[in-house]
Amino acid sequence: LVSWASEMCIRDRLWIVADGMGGHAEGDKASKALVKAFENLELSDVLSERISQIESTICQVNDELQHYSQVTLNGKSIGTTVVLYTVCQGVGVLIWAGDSRGYKVVKNQFEQITWDHSHIEELLKAGQITKEEAADSKLSNVITRAVGAHKGIYFDHVLIPANFDNIILLCSDG
Secondary structure: OOOOOEEEEEEOOEEEEEEEOOOOOOHHHHHHHHHHHHHOOOOOOOHHHHHHHHHHHHHHHHHHHHHHHHHOOOOOOOOEEEEEEEEEOOEEEEEEEOOOEEEEEEOOEEEEOOOOOEHHHHHHHOOOOOHHHHHHOOOOOOEOOOEOOOOOOOOEEEEEEOOOOOEEEEEOOO
8 A cells, every 4th residue: 555645665575665744844755765765775685684774774864854854944844654574584574663554464354563653552552541542532643753753763673474374564554
């Protein structure tokens, strides 16, 4: 699934969905910049090195978007969420920041593997609100992590055994 502000890239056993943040200046530019950074990247065949390369690339784009925001946009926010899947040495890795998601499809059932980096999700995990309160919240679109949105970027990772039975779906929140 790729929405108007999203970009997708499939290369060298790496799949990425980057969804430019709505309501922020030039979200489409942010998502395109992130995907473009992976176009010519030669990925290692060693899992730990590959993960490090991916994280470094995302951090570099984060820094570039921060600079662009300050110099060109007079400090206005620019950003993109990201969910990325790669397979190396028989292991699949989901890496993400924001509310773009990764699902595993098992027997035609979707199992969400990632969790949203959002204000509401943090409140839920802390036990400060119920699922019902979260569903009714007007803060559901407030994300806490995105590439370009802050000086530092932090990711989460999930390792998945890679086999032919696994179907992984990456999608934006749109």
